[in-house]
Amino acid sequence: MPIQPATYTLADDGTPYSDTFDDVYHSAAGAIGQAEHVFLGGNGLPGRWRGRDRFVIVETGFGLGLNFLATWAAWRADPERAATLHFVSCELHPFAVEDLAALHARWPEFAPLAAELQAAWPSLTPGVHRLHLDKDQVFLTLYFGDARDGLAQLDARADAFLLDGFSPARNPDLWSQKVFHLLGRMAAPGATLATWSVAGEVREGLRRAGFEVEKAPGFAGKRQMLRGRHLGPRGGQVEEKPLLRESDAPQAARRAIVIGAGVAGSSAAERLAARGWSVEVIDVADRPGHGASGNHAGVLRPLPSLDDNRMSRLTRAGTLYGWRHIRRLRARGINVRAEDCGVLHLARDAAQQDKMRAVVERLALPPSVLRFVDADEAERIGGWPVPLGGWWFSDSGWVQPPTLCAANLAAHPSRIRTHFACPVAQIERVADEWRALDAAGQVIAAAPVLIMAAGTGLRDFPLAGTLPMVSARGQVSLLDAAAGSAPRVVMCRMGYVSPEVDGLRCAGATFDVGDDDPDLRERDHHENIAKLEAMLPGYTTRLGPTALRGRVGFRPASPDRLPMVGAIPSVSSIAPRTPLPEIPRHPGLYALSGFGARGLVWAALAGELMASLICGEPAPVENDLIAAVDPARFILRPVRQSATDD
The missing domain is CATH 3.40.50.150 (Vaccinia Virus protein VP39)
Structure with missing residues (x-):
């Protein structure tokens, strides 16, 4: 309402x-x-x-x-x-x-x-x-x-x-x-x-x-x-159980391991460190934000729907919280490359334009969060002629993910310790602690809580085998851009293009499930250029011959396109309609994954939710949204793999 x-x-x-x-x-x-x-x-x-x-x-x-x-x-x-x-x-x-x-x-x-x-x-x-x-x-x-x-x-x-x-x-x-x-x-x-x-x-x-x-x-x-x-539960009454699960680790311990230094892992590490925890962050790369979080510029904006469904609500909450998080980091003098220049999402055709207008009227959100604009206003905003209007998110924009990852890890230097170029070959639980081991069996770090935020690398750990995650290959094209050139805002339509950032703009991205090719491909570059031309008619004629430049990343995606945030189940099957809080979990073992193409949208809020789950605090989202991202949800319903994302 x-x-x-x-x-x-x-x-x-x-x-x-x-x-x-x-x-x-x-x-x-x-x-x-x-x-x-x-x-x-x-x-x-x-x-x-x-x-x-x-x-x-x-x-x-x-x-x-x-x-x-x-x-x-x-x-x-x-x-x-x-x-x-x-x-x-x-x-x-x-x-x-x-x-x-x-x-x-x-x-x-x-x-x-x-x-x-x-x-x-x-x-x-x-x-x-x-x-x-x-x-x-x-x-x-x-x-x-x-x-x-x-x-x-x-x-x-x-x-x-x-x-x-x-x-x-x-x-x-x-x-x-x-x-x-x-x-x-x-x-x-x-x-x-x-x-x-x-x-x-x-x-x-x-x-x-x-x-x-x-x-x-x-x-x-x-x-x-x-x-x-x-007075507490009275005779014959059963106390209702909360969705939140307080960590089995004593609060006095307050030590955690995070595997992965992308937007997911760095966000969780920052949120735990803000609560006084000591966090060991381990990543196979030599720096933060190198994997799926390594793009030159990504989009941070919501995805509305007519019925304001869970995706709509989660992306809105994630966007609003994400920009507040960036502002908090900046207020402390920690740099994040980002600009809330606005995001313009154009309609594909007249029918979709009518639907987008209806969504805006139904949701009646503040204009700074969501507004409908016609083609003329869209042209004025973006600086390029377009045939149709669409959604205008004036408070949204682009973020450079590696700088956000680095900022998260720098926010609490005395509480976050990093281990880069350090592959984790195995995890094991000994007594009341989790251990992350290297290929030689040596302990990299040990703590009562372990958060698996290793992107597609999550599939390499047997204890996460109950999570139906897939890898989605994404290729982004990088194009030369002059300062102040159009488009001046982020524009989306079956893809996205960023404003000029350090002489370059990002265009893309492809989304290919099950494709493990790490090399840049000419056909994917052409696909990104074609999406750009469909979005901004006539724009690519100004580009001339372009050398193949860009980046390939592999994004962890879940079958229902929602992230996985919570304790990892210790069983692979259970009776239907079992309440989520009653599904057995590995003590102190959590997953933060399945972000798909929306890593920036989910990351900050998911990190705060993860910290709240671990500490047994009031949650930053509603109960039905906690359930919607619980990794155990897939045990209760058939998995239908999705090969596309938007």
């Missing part, structure tokens, strides 16, 4: 007021006092997070973000605070960042924190958005959409709940029995809750969901508030 941004007016006393819900956003007596008395005090904070490695808070309505800012400020001020703070919140009508900034200006005591939040604020698109704040110590996970859907799709174990939102009379859906049940499902042992509402239906609904509640003195003019504690 498209996101409708929040609108507000100011009441006579200056309190922000929602015309949509006919209610105020916070107590007229003061938002910060309410946050501190009701939500922090009602949950026993800051005392309860002291000495913890991680503390997780789930909130039912983000609103202006004042509960979050007050919690963040209290966490920062506490010298005994938890090492990391996870704050998970749902919001049906999030504010545009401009409105958020105007409202936050009313609380200057939060100015530095509010500015950091505003700088990271995501596009108002439906689904989960993971924001990293305070040097990766504060994780804000926002679900934009109906809380009833979000709480059902969020995998988290909450230590505390903040029940906030417009009053039960104004917004009954947020205080429904379904919401209370979902909160109970998410409760960690000893979880507490607090809310300003003491309505009878709220107390009874929480009781039915397994919470013991009591009234307590309220804030300012409100006589009472509610606080409670989850």
Whole structure:
């Protein structure tokens, strides 16, 4: 469902007021006092997070973000605070960042924190958005959409709940029995809750969901508030299992091996190192980003669909998170060659153009994320005449993958150790550790966790034999280009062409499953040039005779074109309809592969998901998307090999 941004007016006393819900956003007596008395005090904070490695808070309505800012400020001020703070919140009508900034200006005591939040604020698109704040110590996970859907799709174990939102009379859906049940499902042992509402239906609904509640003195003019504690599974009830699997490795160990230094492996290594892990990265090449991640320029943009299916949602989430990740690296002074110059995806014919227009109208995403343009506007954007219009992704663009890989590995130099030109011949588990061995049987590295991100090399390891991965040969052509020459943006249509990057532009790419030829081929070069001509009629006549220049890479692809992110199954077959969490796995062994032609789109988000899986943290994507990329999914359904990709 498209996101409708929040609108507000100011009441006579200056309190922000929602015309949509006919209610105020916070107590007229003061938002910060309410946050501190009701939500922090009602949950026993800051005392309860002291000495913890991680503390997780789930909130039912983000609103202006004042509960979050007050919690963040209290966490920062506490010298005994938890090492990391996870704050998970749902919001049906999030504010545009401009409105958020105007409202936050009313609380200057939060100015530095509010500015950091505003700088990271995501596009108002439906689904989960993971924001990293305070040097990766504060994780804000926002679900934009109906809380009833979000709480059902969020995998988290909450230590505390903040029940906030417009009053039960104004917004009954947020205080429904379904919401209370979902909160109970998410409760960690000893979880507490607090809310300003003491309505009878709220107390009874929480009781039915397994919470013991009591009234307590309220804030300012409100006589009472509610606080409670989850009692855990009651007699005869079976606790629901989460999709996430916490690593068998003790958190104190925090050591991992990553095989592969491409966009997949380097992303996972960076995300674990950001959490304080020591990571050994091993690669057969002599530098990062040499294999399938070695192209001169690749595309980072989403792939929309009329029904907003899993591919559509994952590529959108991956694109938005990927650009945020690049901006975070750059903010730390780490260079990544990339430009969000925009991506123009042209229609093949009039029928597809009509469909592309319908997709834009149906999804109703922010124009910076997706907009339809006709042929005239497409020509103005790209700088070349085209017969048809299509999709315009103004916030997307190109990335040079090797620089992203190098940046990931350089982000935490004291925690990431690299082993280049170092083939792994075998992996084995001894006691509670995985060992990566060379051809002579010598140990390259050992750790409780091992992530296999070796691209098509994954097929060489018997323990990954349950994964139906194929190799797809891709050849990219490199063409001389003058600075500022057309096209000035990335353009796509049955292939892609980049703008000029260091005097060259990339055109391609082929996608041939099961083709192991490593050499450049004239016919593939001609295929790329033909795709370019079909995209930009008349363009190739200006090229003249071109020498064969380009690059061949072999991309790991899965049968359903979705990546594989998660623990590797230890069985090759199992009873149909077995829940994914119940499929046996090799302890501490994970796969990060199957990226196909979308390595840049998946990489950063997949690395964050992998780190969350290993650490047992709240997930950065919805439950159905976690299931969609789980490597064990192929055990539960027949595999139909796909020989094409787009």
